[in-house]
Amino acid sequence: MKIVLIQHRAFLDGSGGTEKICTFLANQFAAAGHSVTIATYDANTNGKPFFPLNENIQVDNIYSTSIIQKVAQPIYNYKGNNPLLWIKHKLKKKYAKAYNYFLYKKVKGPDGLYTYNLLQRAKAWNRYLQQLHPDVIITMSIETLLEITYQQHYDAVIINSTxxxxxxxxxxxxWYRSRQEKQLLKEAYKHLSAIQVLFDSYKQFIPDSFTGKSYVIPNPAPQIPDEHIVHHTKTKERYKIIQIGSLVTDCKQQHLSIEVFSKIAHKYPHWDLYFWGQGPDYTSLKEKIAALEMEDRIHLMGLTDDPLYELSNSDIFLFPSKYEGLPLALLEAMSAGLPSLGFASCSGVNELIQHGENGFLANDIIEMQQYLELLINDAQLRERMGFNAHNKMKSFSADIISNKWKTLLDEVTGR
Structure with missing residues (x-):
């Protein structure tokens, strides 16, 4: 069977969860004997896949400057005191306004500009896919589904991995989406034969425009032998609270971890807080740590090639995300035998953490601090919760997840 997985942007050099799952699926399909291609549209033409891929998997980047994309000019005001620069920027602003006026007049406004650019990319995807002629197309997001199907038709089975x-x-x-974009995204569901969701509870959030079959298939968790998980009763010179994730505070909320730990750090001089990951909020987080004079206790470590090693040398996983799907970092932490702390309101997190069994779900930052202190002060509690977390992950093995995907493919293709 010829399968193409499409992540329309950010696959090259991308180290996030979607890239990791796209790579996992491609490797599993290739190992099962399928012909597998990963396709993307990425201006980063020199980028490479971040995660290891089976040598038989083809990676195609369809980006081309020949695919016309019209872009409005940015409008900004000069705030300096140099009169010559003020004149220069005033002229640039006038030019940008005039350019945008005629651009929007030609394409019928911002909505028209959005659909014009979308259609050019969709036509390029259609040319590529018609030439590739796959049996199955798997889109890695609904945005990707819209990207390939807008005013286009395919005979291949289309599945979305959510x-x-x-x-x-x-x-x-x-985040903001225009009314038109939201409507087009909903309509894109009509092209699907099947959709994969991460939890059964997520089925209620699929729009009515979807008429295919839904399958519950979670993400895989690494399987660590019982004898290699964290043993919390061992005495150590220093203990680690760890958080792994992109440094994007709107979602991962690392600033809350800093606030919680900084309030109690003086009470627990043998404990430190470690962040692993990279992202746009690195500088603001570093400044926050410096303002609290906590550089010797709170550490921004950057990207790690071996998160399981870092987790296995830690003691508590602190994960105050605002929203998630099914967080891979939390799966890895639980598999390693760490008790975890998250918010009860956070999707995905509140499906994995069973309050009082393998971690704690806090209702606010005050409760999070209280639960963190409970774990710091009780090694036996950490041991029990960590072991429960580890056992829960046994049902998330790669083999189990791969078999679920095999069932999905067999049913939707009639093989």
């Missing part, structure tokens, strides 16, 4: 709560993909719950 790496978050479905309604985050077609609403403005998390």
């Amino acid at each position: 790496n978050g709560r479905p309604d985050y993909d077609y609403t403005d719950l998390l």
